[in-house]
Amino acid sequence: MDRKKVNMINNAQGKIFENQILAACLGYLYDGRACVDKIPEPFGVTKKDYKTGEFSGRFFSHKKAQPDFQGTVTGGRSIVFEAKKTEKNKIALSVLSSNQEKILEQHYRLGAITGVCVCIKDEFYFVPYALWRLCSEQWDRKYFVPEDLRGFKVKFNGAVNFLDMVNGKAVENMNIFVKE
Incomplete structure (x- = not known):
């Protein structure tokens, strides 16, 4: 399979994974447990046609990308x-860009819950940034x-419930996710 096709498949799988996380975000919001939003990909408009309302654009470098999700859990x-x-x-x-690592590190040092939500094959994990x-x-x-x-x-129930470990623990109550 050529590289372009592999990239398209990987990109589509990544979007499905993000949507499964977003489903959990909606559930947590509904339950009053957390408000977590997807951060838009860095995108810039390169050409505008005001007559037709059309535009062209491009995604910026992966190196400038921020972490995908940010929000607040109950308790602030x-x-x-x-x-x-x-x-x-x-x-x-190496899947994290240097900018993503930098931003996670800054939030970690300030006491935020920080991590990397990972899917390896069909298994889902929320890895503390402290461990990463x-x-x-x-x-x-x-x-x-x-x-x-x-x-x-x-x-996992169709949604990647990143705050809920299969062992029954809740991420917001686990000290390993925050800097002491």
Whole structure:
């Protein structure tokens, strides 16, 4: 399969994953538990035709991208996280751009709940940024495998319930997601 087709498939799968997270965001909002929004992709208009109302544009560099989701959980704490999906057996740390890491680090240092919502094949995890940033030191490698993330597996019911671990714990009550 050519690279263009692979990119189109990966992009479509990424959008489905983000929509599954958005479904959970709506549920959390309805329950009064959290208000979390998807941050739009950086996009710029390159040409406007005022007569027809049409325009051309382009997405900016992946390097300038911010984390995908930001919001507030009950009690007033901020939550900031990136969403990444892979069909491989591991998720590489390099999937985050340097700008995404920088922003997650800033929010982490200020006490926000920070993480990376990950889909490896058909398994869903909400990985604390505190763990993500130390992966190289703890495991002497630059990727996670599902076994590393077992304690951070989240519930899935058509929606990726990123605040609800399968072990019954709630992200907003877990100290590992925030800087002490």
